[in-house]
Amino acid sequence: MTSQADLRILLIEDDVDHAQLLSYCLRHAFEARILHHPAALPALAELQNSDFDLVLLDYFLPDLNGLEVLRRCRSTHPALPVLMITGQGDERIAVEAMKLGACDYIVKGKDYITIVPLAVRRALEKAALQRQLGETESRYQRLVQNALVGIFQATPTGRLLMVNDAFTRILGYGQPEELLQVDLSRDLFLNPADFATLRERLARRDEIRDELHTYRRKDGTPIVMRENMRAVRNAAGELLHFEGIVQDITQQQRAESEIRRLANFPKLSPHLILELNEWGGVQYFNPATAAFLQNQNKTAEEIYTILPEDLASLCRELLAPMPQRRIVQREVSVAGQILYYELHSIPEERVVHVHGLDMTEQRRLELQLQQARQMESIGRLAGGIAHDFNNLLMGIIGYASLMKDELSVDDRHYADVCEIEAAAQRASEITRQLLLYSRRAVGQLIDVTLNDLIESVLETFHRSLPAGVRVQTAFAADLPKVRVDPMLFHQVMKSLLENAAEAMALQGEITVRTYASAHQEPDALTQLAARPGRFVVVAVQDTGSGIAAENLPLIFEPFFSTKAVGKGSGLGLPTAYGIVRSHGGVIHVESEPGKGTEFRVYFPAAD
Numbered sequence: 102m103t104s105q106a107d108l109r110i111l112l113i114e115d116d117v118d119h120a121q122l123l124s125y126c127l128r129h130a131f132e133a134r135i136l137h138h139p140a141a142l143p144a145l146a147e148l149q150n151s152d153f154d155l156v157l158l159d160y161f162l163p164d165l166n167g168l169e170v171l172r173r174c175r176s177t178h179p180a181l182p183v184l185m186i187t188g189q190g191d192e193r194i195a196v197e198a199m200k201l202g203a204c205d206y207i208v209k210g211k212d213y214i215t216i217v218p219l220a221v222r223r224a225l226e227k228a229a230l231q232r233q234l235g236e237t238e239s240r241y242q243r244l245v246q247n248a249l250v251g252i253f254q255a256t257p258t259g260r261l262l263m264v265n266d267a268f269t270r271i272l273g274y275g276q277p278e279e280l281l282q283v284d285l286s287r288d289l290f291l292n293p294a295d296f297a298t299l300r301e302r303l304a305r306r307d308e309i310r311d312e313l314h315t316y317r318r319k320d321g322t323p324i325v326m327r328e329n330m331r332a333v334r335n336a337a338g339e340l341l342h343f344e345g346i347v348q349d350i351t352q353q354q355r356a357e358s359e360i361r362r363l364a365n366f367p368k369l370s371p372h373l374i375l376e377l378n379e380w381g382g383v384q385y386f387n388p389a390t391a392a393f394l395q396n397q398n399k400t401a402e403e404i405y406t407i408l409p410e411d412l413a414s415l416c417r418e419l420l421a422p423m424p425q426r427r428i429v430q431r432e433v434s435v436a437g438q439i440l441y442y443e444l445h446s447i448p449e450e451r452v453v454h455v456h457g458l459d460m461t462e463q464r465r466l467e468l469q470l471q472q473a474r475q476m477e478s479i480g481r482l483a484g485g486i487a488h489d490f491n492n493l494l495m496g497i498i499g500y501a502s503l504m505k506d507e508l509s510v511d512d513r514h515y516a517d518v519c520e521i522e523a524a525a526q527r528a529s530e531i532t533r534q535l536l537l538y539s540r541r542a543v544g545q546l547i548d549v550t551l552n553d554l555i556e557s558v559l560e561t562f563h564r565s566l567p568a569g570v571r572v573q574t575a576f577a578a579d580l581p582k583v584r585v586d587p588m589l590f591h592q593v594m595k596s597l598l599e600n601a602a603e604a605m606a607l608q609g610e611i612t613v614r615t616y617a618s619a620h621q622e623p624d625a626l627t628q629l630a631a632r633p634g635r636f637v638v639v640a641v642q643d644t645g646s647g648i649a650a651e652n653l654p655l656i657f658e659p660f661f662s663t664k665a666v667g668k669g670s671g672l673g674l675p676t677a678y679g680i681v682r683s684h685g686g687v688i689h690v691e692s693e694p695g696k697g698t699e700f701r702v703y704f705p706a707a708d
Contacts, residue, residue: 108133110221111153113144113170114186115162122214123157130218141165145173153181155224157217158203160187160194168197175202180231182224186213204228251326251347254333257300257340259286271326271349273319291315291323299330303343307332313350324351373440373457375404379420381413384452393459397436407435408455409442416453419446432460439464478675490528497525546684548582548707551590551615551637558594559613569608577616581706583637589680596673597641597700604645604698614640618703635706636686642699648692656690677702 108131114120117139124135136151138144141162148156156174160167167185174183185198188209195206204224207213251268255261261284264277272289274280283289286296295314302309308331316326330345367374367387376385383404394404409415409431419427429444441460444453501522508515559572566572601611618636648656657678681688685705692698 108155108225109151109153110135110155110157111144111148112137112157113139113141113162114157114159115139116159119159119209123217126214126217127157127221131221139163141170145170148174148178155221155228156181156183157221158183158185160185168194168201171198171201171203180228180235182228184217184220184224186217251345251349253285253345253347255285255343255345257304257343259284259296261285262342268347271318271324271347272316273322289316291317299328300343303330303332304340307334316347324349325354326350373407373442373455373459375408375455375457377412377416377444377453377455379416379451379453381416390457397438407433407440407457409433415444419444419453420448420451422448437461494525494529498522498529501525546584546586548584549587550580550582551585551639551704552576552580554585554587554590555594555613555615555639558591558598562595562598566602567607570602570605571610573610573612575612575614577614580615580617580637581635581708583684583704584707585684585704586680589684593677593680593702594639594641596677597702600673600700601641601643601645601698604643604647606645609644611644612640612642614638614642616640617706635708636703637706639702639704640699641702642697644697647694647696648690648698649694653690653692657688 110127110131110133112120112123112127112135114123114137120137120139124137127133127135136147136153138147139162141164158167158170158174162170167187171183171185174181179202182204183202184205184207185195185203186207186209187194198206204227205220207216207220246265248265248267251271252263252265253261253268254263261281264280266277269275269277269280272280286293290296292315299309299312299314310329312328314326314328315323318324326347327350328345328347330343333341333344335341367385370387371389373390373393374387375383375390378384386401386404390404391401393407394401397407399406405412415429415431419429427446431442431444433440433442439460441458443456445456446453501518504518505515505522508518555574555576559574563572598611598613605611616638618638619634656674658675678688681702681704686703689701689703690698691701
C-alpha cells in the first residue's frame with residue numbers, strides 16, 4: 102500500500118466548507134495530498150492525467166450526479182477505490198453505488214467526519230489486498246503458461262476447462278482456445294477406453310502418478326505422455342474436475358529404443374570391439390573378437406596376443422588428464438593377418454574402447470591397386486614412346502609409298518618395298534593400339550571456366566584438411582574458357598593440393614590463383630615447351646618445407662617420391678603431368694627448401 106506521505110486523494114465536492122473540513126481531516130489522519138474539484142468534469146479530466154490512490158465523491162454535483170461519475174471512474178480505473186458521500190441517506194442510491202463498485206457509502210451526518218478516515222483506511226487496505234491477489238493470480242498464470250510441461254483441467258466427462266501453452270503446443274494446436282473446443286476422451290486419447298479406465302481409477306484413488314498414455318496430436322500423429330493427475334472435489338466430496346500435468350516422452354522413448362539398439366551393435370558388428378580398463382585389462386570383447394580368436398586357434402585368455410604390445414602404456418597415456426578425448430591408431434600382424442586398431446579414450450569412465458578391423462584383404466587390394474597404377478604409368482610411358490615411334494613409322498610408310506610409285510611391278514625390288522610398307526603399317530597399328538591404351542581414361546573434352554571447376558574441387562578438399570591448414574583463393578575474373586576433361590582436371594588439382602597439404606604437415610597456408618597469360622617470348626617458350634598463344638594459369642602455392650634442388654628434375658618421374666615409405670605411390674605428379682600434357686598444357690614448378698613450393702599449370706585457351 103502507498104505510504105501516507107505519498108497518498109494522493111481526489112476529492113470531488115461542490116460544498117466548499119465540507120471540502121475544507123474533509124481535506125483537513127484527511128491530512129491530519131494520513132498526511133495525504135488532497136486535490137479538490139467542485140465539479141465532476143474537471144475532476145474526471147484530472148483523473149486521466151494524474152495518478153490517485155482513492156476518490157472521495159459527493160453524490161450531488163453541479164454537472165453530473167455521483168452515480169454517473171462513479172460509472173466513468175470504474176470504466177477507466179477499475180482498481181481505483183471510490184467512496185461516495187451524500188447529504189441525504191437514500192437506500193436505493195446506496196445499493197446502486199455498491200453495484201457500480203463503490204467501496205463504501207457515507208451519509209453526511211453530524212459525526213461523518215470521524216467515519217471518513219476509517220472508511221478510507223478500509224478502502225485502501227482492501228485495494229492493497231486486491232492488488233496483491235491480482236499479482237498472485239498473475240504470477241500463477243505466468244507460471245502455468247510458461248511451464249515446459251502441459252497443464253490442463255477437465256471435467257469427468259472429458260471436456261477441457263483450461264490448458265496452458267505447453268499442452269497446446271505438445272498436441273499441435275495453434276491457440277489454447279482452439280484446443281478447448283476438443284474433447285479429451287474422444288479427440289485426444291488415442292484409445293478412448295483408456296480415458297474411461299483413468300477416470301475410474303481417479304474416482305477411487307484421487308491421484309495417479311507417472312502413468313503412460315498415448316495421445317493423438319491434431320495432425321493424427323500418436324505421442325506418448327507421462328501423466329500425473331488428481332481429482333478435485335467440493336466440500337461434499339463430489340468430483341468437480343481433474344487437474345493434470347503431462348510430459349511428452351515420445352522422443353525419450355525413441356532415444357531409449359535407440360540406446361537399446363546401439364547396445365546390440367557390438368554384438369552384431371563384424372569388427373573387433375573391446376573395452377579396456379586403465380591398466381590395459383580386457384573388460385569386454387564382442388562375438389566378432391571371439392570368432393577371430395577361434396579362427397586363430399586361440400583361447401579367450403590369449404586375447405592379448407592379438408593386441409598391441411604396448412597396450413598398458415597406451416591406456417595410461419590415453420587416460421592421462423587431457424582437455425579432450427584422444428585416439429591412437431595401431432597395426433598388428435597376427436599369423437599373417439593384419440589388424441588395424443583405433444583406441445578411443447573415455448576419461449570420464451576410465452576406460453578405453455578399441456575398434457579393430459582385419460585389414461588383410463584391404464592391404465591385398467591396395468597392393469593390387471598400386472600395381473594397377475604402376476601399370477597405368479607404364480602405359481602412359483608406352484604411349485609416349487608409341488607416339489614418337491609412330492612419327493618415325495609415318496616417315497617409313499611415306500617413303501615406301503614413294504618408292505612403290507617409282508618402281509614398276511616387275512621390278513625385283515618392288516616386292517621388298519611392299520613388304521617394308523606392310524610391316525610399317527602393322528607396326529603403326531600396334532603403336533595406334535598403344536596410344537589408345539595410354540589414353541583410355543580420357544573422356545569428352547568440353548569448354549569450361551576453370552574457376553568453377555576449382556571451386557568444386559576445393560569444396561571436397563576442405564573436408565580432409567587438418568585444422569591448421571588454410572586455403573586462400575585469388576581467382577581472376579573473365580578468364581577465357583579452356584577445353585578439358587573435367588574428371589581429369591579434378592585429378593590434377595587433387596594431386597597438387599594433396600602434395601601441398603602434406604608438405605605443411607599440420608599448419609600452413611595454401612594459395613590457389615588463376616589468371617590469364619600470353620607466352621610469346623622465346624625464352625619462356627623454351628622453358629615451358631608450350632606453343633605461343635593465350636593460356637589460363639592455375640597456380641597452387643604452399644608454405645611448406647619446399648623441394649630440394651636436386652629433386653626438382655625428378656618429381657615428374659614415375660615412382661619417384663620423397664615421402665616416407667607407405668605415404669605415397671610416386672605416381673601423383675607424373676599422372677598430373679601426363680594429363681596436363683594430353684591437354685596441350687605444361688606444368689612449371691618453383692621451390693626453395695624452407696620457403697614452400699609453387700606449381701603453375703598452363704592450359705591453352707579454347708579460343
